[in-house]
Amino acid sequence: MPARFVRVAEQDRRPIEIEIDGVRHTALEGDTLLVAVLTHAERLRQSEFSDGSRAGFCLMGACQDCWMWTADGQRIRACTATVAPGMSVLTNPPSEDIWPISA
Amino acid sequence: MADLRVVVVGAGPAGIRAAQTFVEAGLRPIVIDEGNASGGQIYRRQPAQFRRSYETLYGFEAKTAKAIHDTFDRLVGQVDYRPETLAWNIYDGAVHTMRDGVAHKIPFDALVLATGATDRLLPIKGWTLPGCYSMGAAQIALKAQACAIGRQVVFLGTGPLLYLVSYQYAKAGADVAAVLDTSALSGQIHALGLMTSRPGLLAKGLYYRAQLLARGVPVHNGVTPVEIEGTDQVEAVRFRTRSGAERRVACDAVGMGFHLRSETQLADLARCAFVFDEDLAQWRPETDSDGRASVKGIYLAGDGARVLGADAAEKSGRLAALAALQDLGLPVAVRRMDVLRREQQRMEQFRRGLARAFPWPAELARAVADDVLVCRCEAITAGELRSTATLKGAPELNRAKALSRVGMGRCQGRYCGSAAAEILADVRGERVEAVGRLRGQAPVKPLPLSAVRGAAS
Numbered sequence: 342m343p344a345r346f347v348r349v350a351e352q353d354r355r356p357i358e359i360e361i362d363g364v365r366h367t368a369l370e371g372d373t374l375l376v377a378v379l380t381h382a383e384r385l386r387q388s389e390f391s392d393g394s395r396a397g398f399c400l401m402g403a404c405q406d407c408w409m410w411t412a413d414g415q416r417i418r419a420c421t422a423t424v425a426p427g428m429s430v431l432t433n434p435p436s437e438d439i440w441p442i443s444a
Numbered sequence: 445m446a447d448l449r450v451v452v453v454g455a456g457p458a459g460i461r462a463a464q465t466f467v468e469a470g471l472r473p474i475v476i477d478e479g480n481a482s483g484g485q486i487y488r489r490q491p492a493q494f495r496r497s498y499e500t501l502y503g504f505e506a507k508t509a510k511a512i513h514d515t516f517d518r519l520v521g522q523v524d525y526r527p528e529t530l531a532w533n534i535y536d537g538a539v540h541t542m543r544d545g546v547a548h549k550i551p552f553d554a555l556v557l558a559t560g561a562t563d564r565l566l567p568i569k570g571w572t573l574p575g576c577y578s579m580g581a582a583q584i585a586l587k588a589q590a591c592a593i594g595r596q597v598v599f600l601g602t603g604p605l606l607y608l609v610s611y612q613y614a615k616a617g618a619d620v621a622a623v624l625d626t627s628a629l630s631g632q633i634h635a636l637g638l639m640t641s642r643p644g645l646l647a648k649g650l651y652y653r654a655q656l657l658a659r660g661v662p663v664h665n666g667v668t669p670v671e672i673e674g675t676d677q678v679e680a681v682r683f684r685t686r687s688g689a690e691r692r693v694a695c696d697a698v699g700m701g702f703h704l705r706s707e708t709q710l711a712d713l714a715r716c717a718f719v720f721d722e723d724l725a726q727w728r729p730e731t732d733s734d735g736r737a738s739v740k741g742i743y744l745a746g747d748g749a750r751v752l753g754a755d756a757a758e759k760s761g762r763l764a765a766l767a768a769l770q771d772l773g774l775p776v777a778v779r780r781m782d783v784l785r786r787e788q789q790r791m792e793q794f795r796r797g798l799a800r801a802f803p804w805p806a807e808l809a810r811a812v813a814d815d816v817l818v819c820r821c822e823a824i825t826a827g828e829l830r831s832t833a834t835l836k837g838a839p840e841l842n843r844a845k846a847l848s849r850v851g852m853g854r855c856q857g858r859y860c861g862s863a864a865a866e867i868l869a870d871v872r873g874e875r876v877e878a879v880g881r882l883r884g885q886a887p888v889k890p891l892p893l894s895a896v897r898g899a900a901s
Contacts, residue, residue, distance in 0.1 A: 345574065345575065345593070345594060345677075345696075345697070346585060346589075346591040346592065346593060346594070347591060347592045347594065347595055347618070348590060348591055349586070349590055349591065349592050349616045349617055349618060350496060350590040350616070351490075351493075351494045351495065351496065351590035352590075354493045354494075355493070369493075370493045371490075371491035371492065371493035371494060372589065373588075373589060376585070376589045376591055379591075380591065383574055383575075383677055384574045384677070385574075388572070388823060390822050390823035391823070392572060392817065392823040393572065393573070393574075393676060394574055394676060395572065395574060396574035396575065396677075397577070397581070398576070398577055398578055398581060398820065398859070399562065399563070399577075399578045399580060399581050399858075399859070400577065400578070400580070400581035400584040400585060401485060401562065401580055401581070401584060402478060402889070403562045403707075403855065403858050403859075403889075404578075404820065404821075404855045404858065404859055405821070405854040405855055405889070405890060406820060406821070406855070421480075423480075423491070
């Protein structure tokens with residue numbers, strides 16, 4: 342899948358392995374989760390209102406349009422989360438029956 | 445004196461100068477900031493692993509950015525700094541915060557709100573497609589993460605950021621496919637007179653534009669956006685030129701914004717009175733010349749009070765803190781306050797020039813077609829919003845919100861509110877101020893229920 346974001350500098354940072362929907366990808370230390378995903382993929386998530394996929398919008402924690410999920414149902418705001426080694430995220434909530442979300 | 449509790453919300457230029465002013469007066473302010481590092485949006489710091497110079501990151505503003513960062517770094521130990529902390533409510537003389545799922549209640553004697561601004565948006569068909577970002581987002585991607593939002597980028601909207609961000613992208617080697625400004629060039633020329641109050645800033649604006657033209661970037665003024673095209677992601681932007689000819693620019697990303705809107709929810713929750721600002725066509729908290737809000741003990745500074753830009757934010761941050769000190773009965777240099785007030789006046793004149801050069805295109809918001817999504821959060825169309833007035837008689841914005849959910853989603857109206865007010869006012873045949881404004885609701889951003897439960901106990 343082609344990437345959405347293009348790195349224009351600062352590419353000699355230490356690589357970090359993360360998992361997106363179970364697939365291993367290499368991010369760079371200091372990446373936000375949003376950047377780590379969008380340098381490998383074109384989208385972050387599906388809109389819950391069936392109007393298609395989304396890839397974030399404001400990048401400053403204001404619009405909440407970049408929520409991703411962990412396997413145990415925790416929500417992560419991808420634009421303000423920094424990647425860590427071994428991080429594993431899902432582009433959709435793991436299952437409908439986990440609502441309400443635990444903190 | 446040491447037991448006076450002063451709190452600053454926001455660690456951008458206004459918040460940092462307010463905190464510094466409190467420290468200089470011998471107080472130890474609590475500084476609450478949602479960011480993981482100080483600087484705010486304009487002087488946002490890159491992560492520790494990045495190595496670009498201040499000159500690369502901030503251009504003409506390199507020295508100012510460094511001064512702001514150094515000032516706050518020197519305050520370590522003298523302020524109670526709480527990064528990555530959301531201030532989500534204000535009531536009964538206390539700020540309610542959350543960090544890592546843990547809630548705190550912080551009572552205050554004086555509170556400076558320096559909450560900044562976000563992009564002001566209006567819906568354009570296709571604006572929810574992956575690849576479409578706010579202007580601020582495009583800048584953050586580049587500044588804080590060294591990324592371009594796409595390979596071929598169209599910048600669309602109006603305001604000083606339109607030219608600055610386009611220039612920053614071109615300079616970083618990105619392919620800027622077009623710069624589309626909804627404001628007419630004639631208005632920008634007419635406004636030059638007002639903007640000579642800050643010749644340096646005016647010169648920078650002209651420089652960015654000249655640089656874009658020199659690099660062969662197509663710059664169109666007075667455009668009407670038609671559609672951001674694409675099936676499941678951005679593929680092109682269609683627009684009409686000033687003369688009415690329709691054009692299409694292929695691209696894989698769009699950065700869009702129509703200048704800025706103040707983040708005012710916390711002032712609203714603190715029950716501050718608001719006034720409608722004719723120049724900016726937006727509501728803002730009422731303040732006196734020093735930043736005192738209508739509620740005792742609450743002060744407003746920076747773009748969160750009114751959008752005047754980063755230099756003015758520094759001055760208003762100092763001034764608001766001095767006003768707070770004065771009201772707390774502490775000695776302040778009255779002459780220093782006079783100087784700051786006069787400088788604010790100069791900023792105010794420039795702001796009026798900017799508002800004239802880059803007007804909020806209310807007519808575009810009012811003309812949004814019925815099938816276009818106004819609410820990004822919950823995919824609600826302009827037609828559904830209009831029906832709240834036509835079918836159900838919604839007299840103002842909060843009623844329309846209750847009926848349609850526009851403004852009720854998780855962005856809390858930040859990205860739909862400006863346009864929603866215009867659309868409702870239009871269908872009711874009224875001026876935009878007549879339909880009121882979306883009331884701030886706590887929490888100002890989504891919180892885990894467990895945090896709110898903790899706060900209540």
